[in-house]
Amino acid sequence: MDESLAKKLRILADAAKYDASCSSSGAPKRKAGAGELGSTTGVGICHAYTPDGRCISLLKILLTNYCLFDCAYCINRRSSNVRRAKFSVDEVVTLTVEFYKRNYIEGLFLSSGIIKSPDHTMELLTRVAKDLRRKHGFRGYIHLKSIPEASPWLIEEAGLYADRLSINLELPTEASLERLAPEKDGAAIQGAMAQIGERIHEAKAERRRFSPAGQSTQVIVGADATTDEALIRKSAHLYGSYNLKRVYYSAFSPIPEGSTILPLKSPPLQREHRLYQGDWLIRYYEFSADDVADATDGGMFALDIDPKLAWALKNRDRFPVDVNRAEREALLRVPGLGARAVDKIVKARRHTRLRLDDVARLTSGLKRARPFLIAEDYRPTGLTDCLDLRSRLAEPAQQMSLF
Template sequence: MDLLRKLEILADAAKYDASCASSGTDKRDSRKGGLGSTEGSGICHAYAPDGRCISLLKILLTNACVFDCAYCINRATSNTPRARFTVDEVVQLTLDFYRRNCIEGLFLSSGIIRDPDYTMEQLIRVVRCLRVDHGFKGYIHLKTIPDADPGLLAEAGLHADRLSINIELPQAASLAALAPEKNFADIHTAMGGLRTRIADAKEAKRGERRIRAPRFAPAGQSTQMIIGADASDDATVLGTSVGLYSGYGMRRVYYSAYSPIPDASVALPPRAPPLVREHRLYQADWLLRFYGFSLDEIVAGGEGGMLDLAIDPKLAWALKNRADFPVDVNRAAREMLLRVPGLGAKTVGRILATRRHRGLRVDDLARLGVRLAPALPFLVALDHRPRMLDGAHLRAQLTPAPVQGSLF
């Protein structure tokens, strides 16, 4: 099989892995020469939380796999075209795409070849060759194999900027039913090992010999959950995420809506979940991490433990807690302003900085980047006090009208 055909198959197979953002890494010292950078922008494959466009060559080493996970298009019994790169081919592709200014780094994952240790060894050979033999200084995100020997995972972190181990599904029972070759406890154990090594590396850098301290996955670790392949509700999904953030220091938990595959198991749902569910989970995840919301506040009162798909979770909370509003934009604490629909964390920071010098009016809020339509019903400004509509009328006012189809 020629290289172009391999690239076509293995780039397409990698599209199901959502966890390829590159935020959080520190810049590699390039004063001694080398190739590549973790900064800049190019063809966009992912957005970092700080807004940077990150271009990554996102591929699998192979889409052949000895595991037979029911939800995976690359499972052992799937009738799909197979391909496998050699180590040298991945290295050369990465360098060639970089030199053509197409990418800034590499996202590399793989199906399981032979066994987890052999697969992990092949992945490490790629990143070691890039770093050691070619002096590649660009970003590398490596998907690791939880069943692999811990020593292999330890070596992977010396070369990769970010490591990730997919938790796959929100509950252990679901994983046992749909991916019996994988073990929920082993995945958590591997995550815990990475957490410890990442923390130790950061502590060593703060010590007296920080210049000699080896880097270990400076952009941390991430994971991914498939949404809609099992019966887990949003409360369960987000509860699992809360545990991963607090217990394993995850930089990101990614949510990937289940996509039906050919010849699927009868244990899987016949249809994909609505994509807006994935979007609402990301919004709720952001509220949990950066806006001071608790899990109970976000999903309390939700029908069947599910988020409201029609409106975003912050607006849903505000409508349920009308007694806490309106808040005075010139006096309210930061924590309360963060709970106002239409106010983001950066916007709240600008509001707090500006109101030290003068009172804020509606025109000022617009200039500071406030989304006025959702925010004004919940805010008091010098020249504005909202009408106190009940929750149902306010929801109708703020809910976007459905897009009507057209024959033309």
């Protein structure tokens, strides 16, 4: 690789590290045929991370970090004093193919600053995917960031070649966008999401290809005063209205020479973690947005306990539940029981009465579950209602466990 291209790669790979939504989960299984290159497994790419958190099993880069917009929170904003670079379409295609052949990567994640116009930028992004598919027979994973202000027909063309499209919502309210990113239009962003969602639905019904791994978005946490409850309610709306595959939560990171209207410090990373847990309650645990909001205190998730435990402590009248009799929905609300553990419990109890040791073999979260369940040989006498239950179950400050 010549030094000029290597310099561009260093700049534009580093500039892409702030985008968290690079998972390949949900991509359909696809193998290369004769004369083709690459494949997807359908179960997500195994990622490796550099010390600063960048994912490197996807070639994760920007087409360019030049940008017409001046969003206060963005390191690549128009007024930012950073090193700039721009790839040509051929350079991105060549890097992707050559890196794949060397087994460095399994796919491409491509975003970009806005140059000349949204349409011009979207056309360049689409050309990369189109050339990889048509000229090189590339069958690996491709994730394109869509430009919401671009013409609908350009976004639709991108969906023909990309496995996943995503449009970053960035901030959850119009007021925050107007204050921190006045050149962005929240209505245009959600309109583009709706368009992609409709096309994905139509393509599935007609059994044709259009962004088969769905669409996702990212919101910044801690750059404004939005509460966790408001963020979760916004995510629930996006899932319900646009059938999003994922909403990613990215803790705000102070940037060099940042605007004075931005916070001076990042929010606790544990806050980002709690938002993901609240998001999972909606996606996998049959909680409503109102249920998850009930787990907050003043609109914010506690940092020392997870949202499911917070909800259970506020709704002790719903517990304990009997692992041998309770409906699946009730078991999903027991702290310490994940969705897979619940399914194993439901399957196992068809053949036997489950004892506490049986439950222990099906979940690693028995400590949190004990106060909230009944087994054949166990009842939490006085434990469910004990006053210090929260302090008993609170996590150490450094621990970040899922349910």
